[in-house]
Amino acid sequence: MHRVLPARLSLTLLMTGVLALLILLVPLSGQSLSVAVTRAMSAFGFAVPAVERLSDGALLALAVVTAIVGTWSWRRRKDRRAATMGAAIGVVIAYAASEGLKLLLAQSRPCTRWPAAGVCDAADFSLPSNHAALAFAAVVVIAVAARGGWLTLAALFFAFIVAAARMLEGAHYLHDVAAGALIGLAVPAITAWAACRMRARRLGHGH
Template identity: 40%
Template structure:
């Protein structure tokens, strides 16, 4: 008996099969190109943060690190669940646009979606202005995995959520200690270490923050 998720998978893949060939190729490329674009954005976010305070540098450095942790968690969960790929398991589905992954390369959750969710949130925390870019990128990347026929909708939904939550929790938990490390690196006698951390700007003290808020209040 068909399940709701099987029906939804068939609906998406039937739609994909009816789209122009060029669009199918675009979706196939996007599933991998999105990862590369996130990688480029990680580098840009770090480069920008080198001239900011240690907290900003810490978040920029943590963004790719928590994405890697999210991938490991996803892969561990995938190995425990052992869900067969829908391109083999769903009866009556059209042939997937990309080759169905080998048996043993399980479906739940989607690693691509987990990476996308973690990268999008990590970058949004490091560089809030690009959240309007990274969050839709992650959703499109996740959808593309269903579109090309290698994941169920629930695989990508859980992957996105898993990556986003892990990124949010881990960045918030690790920002302060990593900021201290970044501040120490900026005072290092080793040139490469100082270059990586960047010249930065001083971390505002609690007193400075309080004074700034009072001044802003008086201006109102």
């Protein structure tokens, strides 16, 4: 059976997930790391031109690349179809999980605590970040479909832009985007692996 991802790409995504986990778990002496970083980012957001468009623009770019790479992989690489489809299904599940947790945890946005550069949607909750979940889930789909190191790294760069921009807008705390990133990385990776396992079993029974 083919690996879902080459070892180097797996390690890259794993290290990104570990970083997100550390952000969630490691405290900062004397104050919350998340609050301190978020407040500084929110203040800096006023100096960023068109900051409200940055996250949506980067997420749109990721969506376009994901669609192109996924279509290419589906047509040209039949051996990757199961993993690519599994990862794509995982994006939908990751978004649903993120939205469900957001409603369950009901954490107010940081823009309700201090001034922010973006429009404050106080009626919506912030934990976890749906933008981050979708962005990092797209990275997994791109990695699984293309298996190219440079393309995956470029996708990761844009995913980090999405996450950072949401903080610059004052829409999310650092721990919001870290949680969203974890969901976005983990769920599609698991569903891609599960799809490969199911494909391998079908092929095994066919012999």
